[in-house]
Amino acid sequence: MHQPHLSAEEKQHSHDHLSLDLIEAQYQLKNSAGKKNAKSVLVLVSGIELAGKGESVKQLREWVDPRYLRVKADPPQLLTTNQTFWQPYSSFIPAEGQIVVLFGNWYSDLLTTAMHVSKPLDETLFDAYVNSMRAFEQDLKNNHVDVVKVWFDLSWKSLQKRLDHIDASERQWHKLHGLDWRSKKQYETLQKLRQRFTPDWVFIDGEDEALRDREFAECILKALKDVPDHVQQADAAWTQSVVPQALLQPSSEVLEKAKYKKKLKKLTRRVADALRYDQRNVIVVFEGMDAAGKGGSIKRIVKRLDPREYDIFTISAPEKYELRHPYLWRFWTKLQNCSDIRIFDRSWYGRVLVERVEAFASDIEWQRAYDEINRFEKDLTDSQTVIVKIWLSISKEEQEKRFEAREKTPHKRFKITEDDWRNRAKWDEYLNAAADMFEHTSTDCAPWTIIATDDKPTARIKMLKAILKQLKSK
Amino acid sequence: MHQPHLSAEEKQHSHDHLSLDLIEAQYQLKNSAGKKNAKSVLVLVSGIELAGKGESVKQLREWVDPRYLRVKADPPQLLTTNQTFWQPYSSFIPAEGQIVVLFGNWYSDLLTTAMHVSKPLDETLFDAYVNSMRAFEQDLKNNHVDVVKVWFDLSWKSLQKRLDHIDASERQWHKLHGLDWRSKKQYETLQKLRQRFTPDWVFIDGEDEALRDREFAECILKALKDVPDHVQQADAAWTQSVVPQALLQPSSEVLEKAKYKKKLKKLTRRVADALRYDQRNVIVVFEGMDAAGKGGSIKRIVKRLDPREYDIFTISAPEKYELRHPYLWRFWTKLQNCSDIRIFDRSWYGRVLVERVEAFASDIEWQRAYDEINRFEKDLTDSQTVIVKIWLSISKEEQEKRFEAREKTPHKRFKITEDDWRNRAKWDEYLNAAADMFEHTSTDCAPWTIIATDDKPTARIKMLKAILKQLKSK
Incomplete structure (x- = not known):
């Protein structure tokens, strides 16, 4: 020039x-x-x-x-x-x-x-x-x-x-x-x-x-x-993955109470030690239908940990200022300045779950998100981070029971909102979204584990075991 | 117990x-x-x-x-x-x-x-x-x-x-x-x-x-x-301070062009050096009516500085998530992780200016804010920070001229919005708010300087001199 x-x-x-x-x-x-x-x-x-x-x-x-x-x-x-x-x-x-x-x-x-x-x-x-x-x-x-x-x-x-x-x-x-x-x-x-x-x-x-x-x-x-050329064609012939049996019909296995208590005590201790002494950062992601037991699971993971050792991130709709950034940005920034153990009650998978179902994300956006998420998780696992991803699966009948129980119990009333009932009406759409999510984001470095939660004791034991297993398979 | x-x-x-x-x-x-x-x-x-x-x-x-x-x-x-x-x-x-x-x-x-x-x-x-x-x-x-x-x-x-x-x-x-x-x-x-x-x-x-x-x-x-007892009585008999003559009738002193160029060159250099070599952090706050020349003033301050040496904060309405925190919180957090030289194009004084005039803050809130701001600034000046506060004063006629010029000039058109005309309609209310602000927040550690800007060259020279003066009066 x-x-x-x-x-x-x-x-x-x-x-x-x-x-x-x-x-x-x-x-x-x-x-x-x-x-x-x-x-x-x-x-x-x-x-x-x-x-x-x-x-x-x-x-x-x-x-x-x-x-x-x-x-x-x-x-x-x-x-x-x-x-x-x-x-x-x-x-x-x-x-x-x-x-x-x-x-x-x-x-x-x-x-x-x-x-x-x-x-x-x-x-x-x-x-x-x-x-x-x-x-x-x-x-x-x-x-x-x-x-x-x-x-x-x-x-x-x-x-x-x-x-x-x-x-x-x-x-x-x-x-x-x-x-x-x-x-x-x-x-x-x-x-x-x-x-x-x-x-x-x-x-x-x-x-x-x-x-x-x-x-x-x-x-x-x-x-x-430069006028950005963002408008790309979504895949008109998107192939819907088959919904896994584990989601359509969660196991109804039941664990005996005495056995549960003993196992739980042993496992919470082992999980706490495994998390605490792991030299890597650990991310545990919970996804699943409402009332599937995310809160209860998290309680058990942290039971033996000191509150100073971990951070829990509860993810809801993005703030307005967050919408002015790339979708994953709020997760990039959350991972700065936090403890080594990070537990996510819902996560970046919102992009391919709620945002897809509710059409907050366009087709091109949620279809592109699988690769974006895989790259994001690969960068993290390449950088000394273990990512444990757990889907808590619940049957439609059991969810209804829990919703009703919540509405009747004073201290649980706050846990249920109109949104929960609205999401329930879109049950099948969520199952489809979850099926595609498993298909496209269950990678070698960050696989998904599906856990049936109709019986809470069984679910908690399996969830703790899944964390242990992944921490040990370095 | x-x-x-x-x-x-x-x-x-x-x-x-x-x-x-x-x-x-x-x-x-x-x-x-x-x-x-x-x-x-x-x-x-x-x-x-x-x-x-x-x-x-x-x-x-x-x-x-x-x-x-x-x-x-x-x-x-x-x-x-x-x-x-x-x-x-x-x-x-x-x-x-x-x-x-x-x-x-x-x-x-x-x-x-x-x-x-x-x-x-x-x-x-x-x-x-x-x-x-x-x-x-x-x-x-x-x-x-x-x-x-x-x-x-x-x-x-x-x-x-x-x-x-x-x-x-x-x-x-x-x-x-x-x-x-x-x-x-x-x-x-x-x-x-x-x-x-x-x-x-x-x-x-x-x-x-x-x-x-x-x-x-x-x-x-x-x-x-505990139900917080936040509802306190505002001062019904609030005493409105007298609007200073410098605001009612800004000086119309005019500087000769040749003189201005020479002075400006010398002063931008001196200000840059004074800012750069000051061991303390420096905050320069600009407030004033629209079109009073905040942008142009900032340009002259940073002219001789390296872009890596300073941060400019342009303050507009708070975000929704910021509203869920104390009013000053967004300024507390902005002062972390930034350069030593921080220039504010509008500032925390929004609380007692636009928020007061537009009733975004209740009477009790803006009345309380003077003390909050004074404590905030005192904590900062006690911690190796110089705060220079400049009010750019403009006459109503000159503002109108500049608004019209902006609307006619392609690259300035973007600088003017309907808000600007709306604020202008509340001219006297803003003058009253400014008068109270000077009265209650012109402290020994962080005094206000009022600068008439109808003649831009005069204003810029005075503004640079005011910064130099305060940096030197340790």
Whole structure:
């Protein structure tokens, strides 16, 4: 992209024009929030030190309305085995209408990791990370977060020249990668590594400062103006999976009371120990029809645990601000800053259950969600997390009995609402949704367990055993 | 609170009864969310090690529905001079309908600080902290967060006996204060210190385990059932402050263009340096009528800063989930995890401006807000934060001109909405609200500066000078 030589006045005029275009596009984006075809823009910025990424973002922020351009720059961190690459950044994913620029991002972490560890990342692992990152970005795009990746490059010769001339006050920004930019070998390694992921990046040459800033701003302007092409065709010929017998006719096995008490006592202790001493994070997900016994199950799991050791998340309809983010976003952010043991009373499966049945999600959205969920869970299980998924199955007759009992018992009256009766009317639709869910999300790394709950004692014993079994099958 | 001796069966029956009462009260609290007289309950738990606070909370969580009782236990931290005592906990303040138990809390931090520092806190400072904490809790209560404080006590003799008998697996929970519980001198110091704040605490003797758990649960039940007495009388005879001349007739001083450019260049540089090299956090608050030039002012402040050095917060109407918290909560939480330089385009003063004028806040609420805001700002300025508050004053005629210009200019059209015209119709009410705001919140630690903006160049120079002046008057 080359500009003819312009006079100072012509340059100013051209800058003013670009600035106006940017501001207009920015406000259009801002005003799209909550509307059809709303989107947000996430800008990942990386590159060679002193190539001018900081300066170009600074110039961009002068040309736009700075109030609506958020910039985050955390120092790069090593990719660790116990959190996914997106976890440190999940809270900065922009909501509809927003623009966020991330200096520190998953790619800078990947480079840092590859360059720094005593045992460098091998190429297979490096490429596997890149593939996961691209898949995650594709999920973001499908969920209306446009991702723009910009690499600021600089030749070895220019880098050395610039290093000769930086002054002390600027120096603080040039240690971001903690790398030795005077080492040619290191420079070359970095260049080789980044080529493994930059083919789909916007490439900006940092040589000419004015051109560089302008190119960057124009790339952002293009991203802002891009009308996202989210409308894809849903699968008209969606194949409904067969509802498993375990859901149509839950086992009515009954456990004797004395036996139950003894077993329960032993198992709650064993489960507590297994959860407590597992070095990994543990997620236990409960799904199932209303009154199937999610609350009672959770009570038994935590019975022998200290309240400081676990977190229980009770998931209901998303808040309005959560709807302005990708569907899984509220779960990404929940998994930050919590205990190692996380119990979910309902979960992200709401997307393919209630949101499908009630048509809160479009066909394309819930059909796409299976893969999104599988990737989400795979990223977690690859990062030292065990995911136990339990469907509590109840017969329609038993549910009715429990609803009626709840309505008669003062301290249980609060547990039943009109929603529960309304959901019950859609029993078969929920069974169909559950069948598809098992079919598409019972993966090797995070399988589903179906447990019949018409007899609560039997259910609780089986549920505890299922958790133990999965924790032990490392 | 003594119980007669009961048979095992009678005990079980009595426990079941307590559990039912707790669950019923818990659901009532939960269902109160969003309704009149909704509230939340914050339980602060502290005490002597091994007195059983962990066990009592564990027992409580067995008696209640554990899904709706959140427990947080961060290790105590030293009170530092660069954050307020409430900052580490602000995100755990319960929303309406919720119960949160905080093991680590501001009092445990205070005790840790008093016991640990090489130079112990003197009594005056200790008591000043206690007073600020109580004032903060009173603000919470006024904003529908009931605060219950429970001290678990244990005699020196019993503590030593229990220390003899704990097993290794439990030991992890007994280092929470990092104190040597075998030292009698230390025990006595702690007891003496905590007496300076426990008079308004619920006191539980940890000697008898069963009694202890029950007493704690009953204290929580009482808190849950307590109907909060939030309805207080607003001041019927509220004295409206006189609107300052600077608002009625903003100065129309005009700055010559050449002079302005030169001055501006020098000042943006000086302000950037002053902001960057100030060791404290800096908050700049902009308030004022629409089109008074908040956006343009912010642009000039950040012009010479790197986008990674500052955060801009643009404040509009609160989200629904924010309304379930105390009014200032969204600002408490915003001040976590952000850059040292924070610029607010509108702020917490919305409570006494738009919320007062539009009657979103009741009379009692906005009248109370002045003190709440002053305490909030005092806590911040006591914690290494400078607060610069600027009111941009514009004449009614000039506003009209700018509105019309905005409507005619394509890239400014987005900046004007129907709300702006509606606010303009309430001009005098806003002036009255601003007058009261200056009167009640222009404090020594965070004074207001009024700047006339009919001539933008003059306004920008004055605004930058005002920031410099306040940063230099340490």
